[in-house]
Amino acid sequence: MSKTYSISELATEFDVTTRSIRFYEDQELLRPARRGQTRIYSSKDRVRLKLTLRGKRLGLSLAEIRELFELWDETRSGSEKQLQLMLAKIGERRAALEQQMKDITMVQLELESAEIRCRQALEELNQKRSDEQRPRASG
Amino acid sequence: MSKTYSISELATEFDVTTRSIRFYEDQELLRPARRGQTRIYSSKDRVRLKLTLRGKRLGLSLAEIRELFELWDETRSGSEKQLQLMLAKIGERRAALEQQMKDITMVQLELESAEIRCRQALEELNQKRSDEQRPRASG
DNA sequence: GACTTTCTTTACGTTAACGTAAACTTGTTT
DNA sequence: AAACAAGTTTACGTTAACGTAAAGAAAGTC
Numbered sequence: 001m002s003k004t005y006s007i008s009e010l011a012t013e014f015d016v017t018t019r020s021i022r023f024y025e026d027q028e029l030l031r032p033a034r035r036g037q038t039r040i041y042s043s044k045d046r047v048r049l050k051l052t053l054r055g056k057r058l059g060l061s062l063a064e065i066r067e068l069f070e071l072w073d074e075t076r077s078g079s080e081k082q083l084q085l086m087l088a089k090i091g092e093r094r095a096a097l098e099q100q101m102k103d104i105t106m107v108q109l110e111l112e113s114a115e116i117r118c119r120q121a122l123e124e125l126n127q128k129r130s131d132e133q134r135p136r137a138s139g
Numbered sequence: 140m141s142k143t144y145s146i147s148e149l150a151t152e153f154d155v156t157t158r159s160i161r162f163y164e165d166q167e168l169l170r171p172a173r174r175g176q177t178r179i180y181s182s183k184d185r186v187r188l189k190l191t192l193r194g195k196r197l198g199l200s201l202a203e204i205r206e207l208f209e210l211w212d213e214t215r216s217g218s219e220k221q222l223q224l225m226l227a228k229i230g231e232r233r234a235a236l237e238q239q240m241k242d243i244t245m246v247q248l249e250l251e252s253a254e255i256r257c258r259q260a261l262e263e264l265n266q267k268r269s270d271e272q273r274p275r276a277s278g
Numbered sequence: 279g280a281c282t283t284t285c286t287t288t289a290c291g292t293t294a295a296c297g298t299a300a301a302c303t304t305g306t307t308t
Numbered sequence: 309a310a311a312c313a314a315g316t317t318t319a320c321g322t323t324a325a326c327g328t329a330a331a332g333a334a335a336g337t338c
Contacts, residue, residue: 118214
């Protein structure tokens with residue numbers, strides 16, 4: 001018996017609403033089992049949810065994520081064409097990720113220098129203030 | 140005289156539609172000059188567009204991007220409160236970027252192993268095929 | 279001067295990713 | 309039994325980020 005999860009357990013763990021989780025199922029990103037009407041999520045489902053959210057953070061649409069899942073499932077018993085397609089998709093993703101990496105390092109550099117400038121501006125403000133508090137020899 | 144650009148020049152350079160560029164202006168991300176009705180973009184505008192698109196690739200909304208622009212403008216003549224606010228925003232962004240970096244490296248690792256498995260599956264297919272072509276000593 | 283191109287404004291349409299509400303079932307706590 | 313919590317389906321509403329179409333102005337070209 002491997003562990004299972006309720007919808008609200010997953011919701012609180014990953015900080016998403018149950019509405020979202022059901023929506024992901026509607027978009028065929030998840031296929032939880034049922035006991036009666038109630039959804040029961042396996043740890044495999046949990047991984048899928050985790051991957052889904054990670055994909056979202058990287059800017060993938062739900063449709064793209066689904067496509068990757070499907071391709072990956074087909075890869076197991078895949079024909080040569082499907083394997084090639086998967087490789088192509090993987091290549092695309094990798095290229096996009098490298099672009100994102102570049103973007104991130106650029107923005108990080110910008111943020112860093114922005115932070116420095118901010119701190120300098122703050123220092124100058126403090127400087128002025130202490131100048132005003134003890135105005136000794138001034139013209 | 141520094142260089143200026145037409146809307147379509149920028150559109151083709153950055154591979155976006157003119158509609159998008161005008162929309163960004165509507166959202167106050169850009170403030171091009173005018174000659175008559177016609178928009179004229181400075182190199183400063185060009186930089187802003189570039190930053191906007193980069194922000195988008197990183198998953199920022201136009202509203203967030205605008206907010207950052209505004210904060211940055213205010214930073215020049217900023218009060219202490221505004222500077223502190225800017226520093227806070229910068230901190231947020233940096234944290235989000237680090238999370239994204241982690242996400243990316245995770246996915247990169249997954250894609251790498253996925254690629255390996257794909258190539259292995261392909262090899263096995265080729266193996267089978269050449270086995271079938273010259274079925275020598277079998278059983 | 280008619281044509282074409284490039285630009286403009288105005289405005290309605292569209293898609294993704296949920297939010298929100300209503301009405302119902304099922305289990306369990308008082 | 310009544311109330312409560314947690315789950316369900318159905319369905320309409322919402323927001324962001326444009327797409328698309330209509331209709332017209334300004335400038336260059338044949």
